[in-house]
Amino acid sequence: MLNRRRVLTLGGLTVGGAAAGLLLPKGTPPHVQPLADAHMGGQLAGTDMAGMMHHTGAVPAAAPPPPVTPFTTAMPVSPVLRPVARSSTTDFYRLAIRPANLEIFPGTTTPLLTYGGLFPGPTIRARTGRAVQIVYTNGLADGSNVHLHGGYTPQDSDGYSMDIVSPGASRTYRYPNLQQGATLWYHDHAMGFEADHLYRGLQGFYVLEDDAEAGLRLPSGEFDVPIMLRDAHFDENAQLVSDWPAPRETVLTNGKIQPYFPVAARKYRFRLLNAANERLFKLNLDGAELIRIGSDGGLLPAPVPETELSVASGERTDFVVDFGKVGVGKQLVLSEATAGPVLRFDVVRSAPDPSRVPAVLRPLPALPPATVTRDITMSFDFSGATPLALMNGKTFDPDRVDYRIKRGTTEIWRIHNADAAPLDHTFHVHLVQFHVVDRGGKPLLPVDAGRKDTVFVAAGESVAVQATFGDYLGKYVFHCHFIEHSVMGMMGQLEIVP
Numbered sequence: 001m002l003n004r005r006r007v008l009t010l011g012g013l014t015v016g017g018a019a020a021g022l023l024l025p026k027g028t029p030p031h032v033q034p035l036a037d038a039h040m041g042g043q044l045a046g047t048d049m050a051g052m053m054h055h056t057g058a059v060p061a062a063a064p065p066p067p068v069t070p071f072t073t074a075m076p077v078s079p080v081l082r083p084v085a086r087s088s089t090t091d092f093y094r095l096a097i098r099p100a101n102l103e104i105f106p107g108t109t110t111p112l113l114t115y116g117g118l119f120p121g122p123t124i125r126a127r128t129g130r131a132v133q134i135v136y137t138n139g140l141a142d143g144s145n146v147h148l149h150g151g152y153t154p155q156d157s158d159g160y161s162m163d164i165v166s167p168g169a170s171r172t173y174r175y176p177n178l179q180q181g182a183t184l185w186y187h188d189h190a191m192g193f194e195a196d197h198l199y200r201g202l203q204g205f206y207v208l209e210d211d212a213e214a215g216l217r218l219p220s221g222e223f224d225v226p227i228m229l230r231d232a233h234f235d236e237n238a239q240l241v242s243d244w245p246a247p248r249e250t251v252l253t254n255g256k257i258q259p260y261f262p263v264a265a266r267k268y269r270f271r272l273l274n275a276a277n278e279r280l281f282k283l284n285l286d287g288a289e290l291i292r293i294g295s296d297g298g299l300l301p302a303p304v305p306e307t308e309l310s311v312a313s314g315e316r317t318d319f320v321v322d323f324g325k326v327g328v329g330k331q332l333v334l335s336e337a338t339a340g341p342v343l344r345f346d347v348v349r350s351a352p353d354p355s356r357v358p359a360v361l362r363p364l365p366a367l368p369p370a371t372v373t374r375d376i377t378m379s380f381d382f383s384g385a386t387p388l389a390l391m392n393g394k395t396f397d398p399d400r401v402d403y404r405i406k407r408g409t410t411e412i413w414r415i416h417n418a419d420a421a422p423l424d425h426t427f428h429v430h431l432v433q434f435h436v437v438d439r440g441g442k443p444l445l446p447v448d449a450g451r452k453d454t455v456f457v458a459a460g461e462s463v464a465v466q467a468t469f470g471d472y473l474g475k476y477v478f479h480c481h482f483i484e485h486s487v488m489g490m491m492g493q494l495e496i497v498p
């Protein structure tokens with residue numbers, strides 16, 4: 001029987017190919033070859049694929065990456081992208097999708113795919129009610145596109161999986177920003193390539209702010225800090241290795257390994273994004289209070305003090321830390337349950353603090369009663385020579401519309417993870433923010449609160465969500481945001497119709 005290490009060795013040629021976007025030959029239009037024909041490699045038949053798909057970091061890589069001394073690199077904060085022009089209604093931007101060699105391990109560089117030569121990409125700061133247009137130019141050798149994750153976006157700007165920007169081409173994405181303030185993010189979503197493209201760095205923040213939120217006097221400006229957490233597997237030369245489902249033992253915090261971040265002794269707002277392809281992060285800050293204020297779709301109704309944050313791939317959680325309670329000269333370490341320390345905050349100076357965390361943040365009105373209920377099942381099928389990743393028993397087919405939804409309809413989707421541990425999933429649907437209304441009859445998780453576009457569904461679990469579908473017509477996808485599952489076929493599509 002093949003053991004785990006043996007399978008990892010094979011992985012570079014088989015599953016690794018899938019993770020590298022080699023489900024399809026390079027240069028082949030993604031729609032030419034159904035995902036079910038993916039070159040997953042018959043060599044994997046009979047191996048414990050399910051057992052492998054759980055990243056615990058327990059199995060060391062054959063050749064470990066270069067050592068990094070913890071807390072010797074400052075955590076960068078991605079710069080805010082400057083508009084190239086402004087009109088009375090719209091901010092205009094340009095952004096290149098291109099390769100870049102960036103320093104992750106001190107003293108050497110790692111080839112990445114980037115937005116604007118940065119990882120994470122530059123942060124786009126937008127205002128509710130004010131439109132944004134971004135011209136993206138694809139400087140990659142493969143097709144690419146851009147999805148605004150969590151955005152209420154017209155179909156032709158959604159980054160629909162089959163709507164590809166060809167190598168060398170440019171595309172204008174238009175975001176009307178007709179939704180409340182929220183920590184959104186932008187990332188690649190090109191059919192067949194998205195797992196590899198996200199893994200190699202095509203990710204950035206899109207922070208939407210609104211007037212009501214600004215009036216709350218939450219920490220803002222330099223005290224409002226996006227933090228992108230993700231994991232990766234590097235070889236001894238600091239090169240990214242795509243050998244999913246091998247463990248990815250290195251966590252990157254805004255693109256650096258175990259950085260430190262100097263802070264003032266006052267309140268900060270952090271916008272935490274789990275941008276890992278496939279991971280559940282459980283975080284604590286040396287037991288300090290983490291005041292949760294926001295979820296995927298914006299502010300919670302009221303702040304929730306916690307000491308641990310659980311955030312799965314694709315989810316965001318906004319929280320406030322009051323370093324004024326810690327004191328100058330002290331440090332707090334943000335640690336992850338399996339990865340250990342990922343970031344150290346050094347309280348280095350005092351500062352005035354006019355910010356506050358009000359007891360009431362933003363109402364969460366109930367949605368209209370649902371008139372349609374659907375059951376959606378995510379599962380793997382290991383019975384054949386090639387493992388299949390399924391949504392409702394089928395792999396994704398761009399020519400099949402799974403659900404036609406009349407615009408404005410409120411629906412309940414009961415989402416089932418039919419797999420056994422450790423095969424967890426996260427469910428993401430484009431276009432809408434939903435409310436989590438049930439978690440198998442058990443109490444909802446803290447991270448389920450507020451408006452959501454991505455929800456964690458552990459092995460064997462069922463989660464019900466309620467959403468009102470808006471006015472934009474056309475096809476949008478829903479999928480597992482453990483993105484290798486998605487690229488293997490765990491994706492479906494809806495069509496909003498008049």
Ligand SMILES: [Cu+2]
Nearest residue numbers: 425480482485
């Ligand atoms: Cu999944």
